[in-house]
Every structure is written in structure tokens, then in C-alpha cells.
Amino acid sequence: MFPKPNKILVVGGNAAGPAAAAKAKRTSPESDVIMFEAGEFISTGTCELPYVLSNEIKDWKEIIFFDQHTFEKEKGVKVYLNHYVEKIDRTKRTITVLNKLSNHRYEEQYDKLILATGSIAKYIPSLPKNLQNVFTLKNVKDYLAIKNFIENNHVRKILIIGGGYIGLEASEAFHKLGFDVTILEKESLPMPSSDIEISHLIKEILEKNKINFLGDAHDVKYKISDGKLKAITYKGWEFDFDLILIAIGFGPNNFLAVSSSLQVGKYGGIKVDQKLKTTDFNIYAAGDCIEIKNKITNKDDYIPLATIAYNSGHIAGENAAGGNAYIKPVIKNAAVKVFDKYLAYVGINSVEAKENKFKFESISATANNLVHVMPDSQKVFGKIIYEKYTQKILGAFFLGGKEVSGYADLISSFINNNIKVSELSNISFNYTPPLSPFINLMTILGKKLNKDSL
Incomplete structure (x- = not known):
């Protein structure tokens, strides 16, 4: 001791x-x-912070x-x-x-x-520091700086550089405040850390909510004058902006x-x-x-x-302080709100599975989150990535309503306890029409796997 x-x-x-x-x-x-x-x-x-920015959290x-x-x-x-x-x-x-x-x-x-x-917060190396209208959203100080700029300047067009989860949350926040919002992303689709089906669905959500998305942004030119970033040149076209948020990760x-x-x-x-x-x-x-x-x-x-x-x-x-505690290996389990949908993602994606040399397959399905006759029923998409021979789950993505958080937690529990993905079809899921569907998405995924495995 x-x-x-x-x-x-x-x-x-x-x-x-x-x-x-x-x-x-x-x-x-x-x-x-x-x-x-x-x-x-x-x-x-x-x-x-994004919900303070949008005034959903008032103070x-x-x-x-x-x-x-x-x-x-x-x-x-x-x-x-x-x-x-x-x-x-x-x-x-x-x-x-x-x-x-x-x-x-x-x-x-x-x-x-x-x-x-x-x-x-990561910053773009080619941009000078301390530009008056360029911000990150990492802490309260950043939020106060953005708020102060908006209150004291004419702001109509906002550029968000980065289409990951901070960029998506910020795009909704600025949209709710009435601004014209554009997302600039070096990859071809938003949320590039997701599997491609999810990225396509998120792009559709952005388009539905009139968020401009500029992908494949590899050779962007920045126009700077009077201490501000005034415009960008993207694929030969020039776009001007009043405020820029850099959201390219941490x-x-x-x-x-x-x-x-x-x-x-x-x-x-x-x-x-x-x-x-x-x-x-x-x-x-x-x-x-x-x-x-x-x-x-x-x-x-x-x-x-x-x-x-x-x-x-x-x-x-x-x-x-002299204790003897140990940290265990962790499973990534996170979620992000994208306008009227939620994305939950757990474990690793297909690219990471490939990089780590897993022999893997995937199953996906779309189902109702409630019984279809209920007024709040909507579609939820799910995809599970699993190791081919052991059926151990490597990762999963769910895009739908608030139920996706519970789906991600269940998958995290499966991963933590080395439970095969096929066991999803054996779970007795809770059911009541205003809360859940008659046949759960997870059951559908499990049955789909078992059918595909015959």
C-alpha cells in the first residue's frame, strides 16, 4: 500500500x-x-453548446x-x-x-x-489565426464570441467548414436562427465517419432543410481582406459569407x-x-x-x-490519491441530432473494420419505430456490421427517432458481452403501440441475418 x-x-x-x-x-x-x-x-x-447557440437552452x-x-x-x-x-x-x-x-x-x-x-479544435493551416469572422465551437468562450459577432455585425450567410457531428449540429442551430447555411466538406458526403448509406440519408435531410452542401472540397481558395474571410472559391465558383465556423474535428x-x-x-x-x-x-x-x-x-x-x-x-x-482502479477497453457509443432525426453510432464503421483486417459482413433494414397506424410513427434505418465467422458485432448505425439511442445501447451491450448478432431475433422486446412497433427493427435485423445464413 x-x-x-x-x-x-x-x-x-x-x-x-x-x-x-x-x-x-x-x-x-x-x-x-x-x-x-x-x-x-x-x-x-x-x-x-449547439443548443445554447440555437436558444433551445435559453441561458x-x-x-x-x-x-x-x-x-x-x-x-x-x-x-x-x-x-x-x-x-x-x-x-x-x-x-x-x-x-x-x-x-x-x-x-x-x-x-x-x-x-x-x-x-x-483543429484549425485550417492555410488560414491566418484571429480572423474576425472565423470561429470554432469548443467552449463557452467560443460561443460568447460567436454571439457577440452576430449581435454587432450584419450576418446573413454562414459557412460551416466540416460535415461531421459538430458541423451538423451547428448547421441546425444557425438554421433555426434564420441564417442561410452552407456546409463545406472535403469528402463527397456529410458525416464521413459513418457508413455510406447513413451519409446519403443525412445529405437528404440537409437538402430537405435547405442546407447547402458542398462536397469534395479539396482545392478551396480563401479570399481574405480587412481581417475577415470574405469568400471562398469552390470548383471555380465564388461564394461570399459573413461568418465562418470551422468544425473539422478535435x-x-x-x-x-x-x-x-x-x-x-x-x-x-x-x-x-x-x-x-x-x-x-x-x-x-x-x-x-x-x-x-x-x-x-x-x-x-x-x-x-x-x-x-x-x-x-x-x-x-x-x-x-492511492487507489487501485482500472479502466477497461471502451466501445465508442455516441449520437447526434440532425434536424428531426437522430443518428446513433456504436463501435467501428466498415472502413475501420477493413483497416483492422476483419472479415466482416453487414445487414441493414428499415422499419417503423411505432405501429404504423400511430400518428407519430416514422421510419428508422439500421445497419449492423459483424465479423463473418464469429458473428460478433463490430459496429452499428441507426437513423430515426429517439429510439435509436436505446438501439445503440443494446448493441454496445452485445459487443461488451460477446453476444452474437443472430441473438437479436431471440430477444423479447417491449411492446405497446404508442411506444414501440409490433416487430422491432432489431428483431428484423436478427431474422434477416439468420435467413441470409441458411
């Missing part, structure tokens, strides 16, 4: 950081736990779940906002902290250190790890073991800055999801 550390420092205050700090304090109440956050806010709801302050005072009072953790950690000295076991308000630098000693530095914020020679992986995330310890015995890491084992591929992967960040924060906090 290791002695309890006297001082535990946590760098980062969004999802993993507060979870780690609170758990460390609960595990070792006698330890001094301090959390540093470079920004103005801690414990914010990042996934809720942005509702997605700030703790401030520094309430967190200290309830969790017993000292919090410093606007304190940027610039450097780690692993030999001396100190961090160098810049107080951004006073511009004062100082060193803070640690017994154990937890890095929860999160992720950073990458791990690994500056501290790299500068202190901690090992990072293929995707740039910090390498950790099952106890979330880095290559330094006294440093742990959690959240969107780490790579984590994918249960399906059994390889390190980068999966920046809030649920995983929160869970990994708990484990890192417990272990930094």
Missing part, C-alpha cells in the same frame, strides 16, 4: 479535471487537491455546473481560474503556472499530477505532455496504462488528452467523448 500523497495537482477544469479532482479528494481527504484552469470557467457542458450560464467557489465548497478542492500551466519539471516535481490576470509566474510542487488538458491538447517528454501515441494522445498512469510514475492523465484501448480493435484509439472523459477522470483521481 502506497502512502497517501500530500499534494495532488490537476491541470484542466472541463470534464475529466473536475471528476479527477473530486474523486482524489474523496479517496484521500487529507490530501491537498488543487485544480488549475487556463480559462474562465470550469465544469461546463460542451456537448450542449448559457445553465451549462456551467460549478464555479470555482461552489466546487471548492462542495468538493473540497481549491480552484484557480485563468491560471495557465506552462511547464512540468518532472525531476523537481513542480509545474510552472502563469496567472494570466496578474502576469505573475510561480512554481507549484506536487506529489502526484493529473493531466486533464482536454482537446483542442485533437488532444498534448503540449504539456510533449514538452515534458511524456510518451504520446499514434493520434497524439498521452499514452497511459490501465491505471491511467503516464510514462512518469507520478503523473496520471485522463479525458480527451489521452489515448485509450478500443475494445473492438484491441488497439489504442482516440475517442474524445464526454462520458469517457468523466469516467477516466474518476479513475485517474482515485489512483493518484
Whole structure:
């Protein structure tokens, strides 16, 4: 049994950081736990930002779940906002902290250190930084900057660069606000991380809602003047815009790890073991800055999801405080709202299955989510990717109503417990006309597989 550390420092205050700090304090109440956050806010709801943007969530302050005072009072953790950690000295076991308000630098000693530095929004290298009308949507500060620009400028046309889940959610948000919205995507279809059937269906949803989609955007020219991005040239045509949102994904914020020679992986995330310890015995890491084992591929992967960040924060906090918790390989399980539909996706897609050399097949079907005579009945599409000989599920996609979340959770459970896809046809699904169909989509998929296997 290791002695309890006297001082535990946590760098980062969004999802993993507060979870780690609170758990460390609960595990070792006698330890001094301090959390540093470079920004103005801690414990914010990042996934809720598109719905704040659209005014579905009326007040942005509702997605700030703790401030520094309430967190200290309830969790017993000292919090410093606007304190940027610039450097780690692993030999001396100190961090160098810049107080951004006073511009004062100082060193803070640690017994154990937890890095929860999160992720950073990717940017287009050919674009200058600090363009007045170009934004990302990663945190509350980004939202406030967008809101301020819209309120103080004439905005009619909006360009979203990136057709993934942030781009899709933002397109709906801006559309609800009455703007003319265009999505620019380097791939031929939106949501390129999905299988092609899903991407085609999502493009149809965008077209139905009058969102302009420009795919195959490989040789785009940007027209910049007066500190703004005024227009783009796409396939010989020039389009002008008032506001641009870059939504091309996220990458791990690994500056501290790299500068202190901690090992990072293929995707740039910090390498950790099952106890979330880095290559330094006294440093742990959690959240969107780490790579984590994918249960399906059994390889390190980068999966920046809030649920995983929160869970990994708990484990890192417990272990930094002398505990003995382990993180298990994870299954990607996420969803995105696309206007009046929802896309849920779990596991890996067909491209990833091929890259990992699985011999796989797939089944797909479309069915009603309720009995067809019910007024709210609508179609839901499902596709399941499975290993050919073992029938183990590798991944799935569902596009329909809110029921798709439950479908994805069921498939995640199948994957986690190594249940064959054919067993779907043996489940007794719940039934009542206003809530479910007489024959569940999952049953149809299972029976389709068994028929195809005869």
C-alpha cells in the first residue's frame, strides 16, 4: 500500500479535471487537491453548446455546473481560474503556472499530477489565426464570441467548414436562427465517419432543410481582406459569407505532455496504462488528452467523448490519491441530432473494420419505430456490421427517432458481452403501440441475418 500523497495537482477544469479532482479528494481527504484552469470557467457542458447557440437552452450560464467557489465548497478542492500551466519539471516535481490576470509566474510542487488538458479544435493551416469572422465551437468562450459577432455585425450567410457531428449540429442551430447555411466538406458526403448509406440519408435531410452542401472540397481558395474571410472559391465558383465556423474535428491538447517528454501515441494522445498512469510514475492523465484501448480493435484509439472523459477522470483521481482502479477497453457509443432525426453510432464503421483486417459482413433494414397506424410513427434505418465467422458485432448505425439511442445501447451491450448478432431475433422486446412497433427493427435485423445464413 502506497502512502497517501500530500499534494495532488490537476491541470484542466472541463470534464475529466473536475471528476479527477473530486474523486482524489474523496479517496484521500487529507490530501491537498488543487485544480488549475487556463480559462474562465470550469465544469461546463460542451456537448450542449449547439443548443445554447440555437436558444433551445435559453441561458448559457445553465451549462456551467460549478464555479470555482461552489466546487471548492462542495468538493473540497481549491480552484484557480485563468491560471495557465506552462511547464512540468518532472525531476523537481513542480509545474510552472502563469496567472494570466496578474502576469505573475510561480512554481507549484506536487506529489502526484493529473493531466486533464482536454482537446483542442483543429484549425485550417492555410488560414491566418484571429480572423474576425472565423470561429470554432469548443467552449463557452467560443460561443460568447460567436454571439457577440452576430449581435454587432450584419450576418446573413454562414459557412460551416466540416460535415461531421459538430458541423451538423451547428448547421441546425444557425438554421433555426434564420441564417442561410452552407456546409463545406472535403469528402463527397456529410458525416464521413459513418457508413455510406447513413451519409446519403443525412445529405437528404440537409437538402430537405435547405442546407447547402458542398462536397469534395479539396482545392478551396480563401479570399481574405480587412481581417475577415470574405469568400471562398469552390470548383471555380465564388461564394461570399459573413461568418465562418470551422468544425473539422478535435485533437488532444498534448503540449504539456510533449514538452515534458511524456510518451504520446499514434493520434497524439498521452499514452497511459490501465491505471491511467503516464510514462512518469507520478503523473496520471485522463479525458480527451489521452489515448485509450478500443475494445473492438484491441488497439489504442482516440475517442474524445464526454462520458469517457468523466469516467477516466474518476479513475485517474482515485489512483493518484492511492487507489487501485482500472479502466477497461471502451466501445465508442455516441449520437447526434440532425434536424428531426437522430443518428446513433456504436463501435467501428466498415472502413475501420477493413483497416483492422476483419472479415466482416453487414445487414441493414428499415422499419417503423411505432405501429404504423400511430400518428407519430416514422421510419428508422439500421445497419449492423459483424465479423463473418464469429458473428460478433463490430459496429452499428441507426437513423430515426429517439429510439435509436436505446438501439445503440443494446448493441454496445452485445459487443461488451460477446453476444452474437443472430441473438437479436431471440430477444423479447417491449411492446405497446404508442411506444414501440409490433416487430422491432432489431428483431428484423436478427431474422434477416439468420435467413441470409441458411
